[in-house]
Amino acid sequence: MAQKFIPTLTAGWWKRIPPFRLVLGLCPALAVTMSAENGLGMGLATAFVLILSNGAISTLRNVIPSKVRIASYIVIIATLVSIVEILMKAYFFPLAEQLGIYIPLIVVNCIVLGRAEGFASKNPPFISMVDGFSVGTGYAISLTLIGSIREILGAGTWFGNPVLGESFEPMAFLVTAPGAFVTIGTILALQNLYSRWRGEKFIQG
Amino acid sequence: MSDIVRMVVVLSLIAGFSSAALTVANIKLGPQIEKQTDLYVRGPALERLFKRPAEEVLGNKVIIHAVDQDIPVFFTKVDGVVSILAIEAVGKGGFGGDLKIMVGVDLNAGRMIGMEVVSHSETPGLGARIVEISFRKQWQGLPTDTPIALTTAGGTIDSISGASTTSGAAVRGTNDALVFVRDYKDEILKSISEL
Numbered sequence: 137m138a139q140k141f142i143p144t145l146t147a148g149w150w151k152r153i154p155p156f157r158l159v160l161g162l163c164p165a166l167a168v169t170m171s172a173e174n175g176l177g178m179g180l181a182t183a184f185v186l187i188l189s190n191g192a193i194s195t196l197r198n199v200i201p202s203k204v205r206i207a208s209y210i211v212i213i214a215t216l217v218s219i220v221e222i223l224m225k226a227y228f229f230p231l232a233e234q235l236g237i238y239i240p241l242i243v244v245n246c247i248v249l250g251r252a253e254g255f256a257s258k259n260p261p262f263i264s265m266v267d268g269f270s271v272g273t274g275y276a277i278s279l280t281l282i283g284s285i286r287e288i289l290g291a292g293t294w295f296g297n298p299v300l301g302e303s304f305e306p307m308a309f310l311v312t313a314p315g316a317f318v319t320i321g322t323i324l325a326l327q328n329l330y331s332r333w334r335g336e337k338f339i340q341g
Numbered sequence: 342m343s344d345i346v347r348m349v350v351v352l353s354l355i356a357g358f359s360s361a362a363l364t365v366a367n368i369k370l371g372p373q374i375e376k377q378t379d380l381y382v383r384g385p386a387l388e389r390l391f392k393r394p395a396e397e398v399l400g401n402k403v404i405i406h407a408v409d410q411d412i413p414v415f416f417t418k419v420d421g422v423v424s425i426l427a428i429e430a431v432g433k434g435g436f437g438g439d440l441k442i443m444v445g446v447d448l449n450a451g452r453m454i455g456m457e458v459v460s461h462s463e464t465p466g467l468g469a470r471i472v473e474i475s476f477r478k479q480w481q482g483l484p485t486d487t488p489i490a491l492t493t494a495g496g497t498i499d500s501i502s503g504a505s506t507t508s509g510a511a512v513r514g515t516n517d518a519l520v521f522v523r524d525y526k527d528e529i530l531k532s533i534s535e536l
Contacts, residue, residue, distance in 0.1 A: 208351065208352060215363060222370050225374045226370040
């Protein structure tokens with residue numbers, strides 16, 4: 137287990153960083169990254185769900201009959217997402233209003249179900265939670281990065297603070313939906329280019 | 342057979358445990374969510390209505406149990422006497438669903454001090470113009486003892502052009518609030534004095 141710990145912990149930050157490497161969870165990545173703050177909030181909410189759902193599913197992996205495993209996973213994930221929604225409404229109300237429907241939609245975020253099926257159902261609880269932490273924080277980093285690029289170039293601010301000065305003419309295109317596709321595509325291309333130059337092996341899943 | 346039984350039992354147990362967890366979370370955090378909703382959703386409307394920071398008014402809240410619903414009422418006092426009430430009302434039948442409005446009533450003068458929109462889902466550019474002051478200022482100073490009406494119904498409120506449905510909903514909501522104040526005035530004052 138010890139030799140698995142470090143690779144699992146770091147895999148989510150580069151080798152299988154969502155949504156670029158693990159091409160899952162694209163819907164929220166496109167939809168809520170208008171600003172760095174939204175991206176970070178969404179990423180952290182997903183990370184929270186991912187860590188706990190991986191832990192719970194991994195603990196119950198020998199109890200849940202394989203025929204009803206997906207249904208069981210969805211019930212567990214949906215519960216955790218509802219708890220996140222209640223927590224956000226109670227303590228981060230403006231952010232919860234901004235993210236709106238995308239918080240409940242974490243339930244159908246493929247990353248969560250993907251890690252449950254692909255990792256947590258085959259590994260013990262602790263290492264599964266490490267995987268959840270790694271992939272979850274990787275997702276939060278990606279969303280914050282996408283949000284930062286779109287916010288800085290599209291609105292001239294970062295986390296709501298002006299950074300590019302008065303004379304900067306914001307490219308409003310980037311904060312609209314097509315801008316999200318362009319931003320994600322560009323980052324994906326750059327990452328693939330870098331990996332190819334380094335001669336890295338791609339891993340899927 | 343035992344396989345099926347096991348599936349049902351496991352799934353039921355997980356579902357039961359999940360609902361228990363959700364119930365606990367809801368009960369524990371319900372009051373906190375209500376507080377946040379007051380601050381961020383009703384706060385701005387109250388701020389404009391009372392012309393003072395929302396934090397000062399939010400504590401002055403009583404909930405009156407009317408026939409079929411609980412109605413939140415906010416108030417301010419002058420020299421220890423309740424002077425202004427803000428009643429939350431639902432304007433039924435807006436174009437995009439019900440409107441939630443806040444009607445300010447000056448008890449001493451017997452007149453309305455204004456109407457504020459708490460939340461709505463009207464068409465941008467048409468019904469959504471209900472939040473503009475040019476429409477809402479028609480409420481200021483109207484007497485509270487007679488129901489209000491749109492000009493098309495012989496009243497004094499000019500409806501927003503192209504959005505008579507929305508305007509009608511606001512008028513209906515206001516009239517509900519006025520009836521509520523008339524019928525429940527003693528109860529409101531009693532709950533305020535008990536605070």
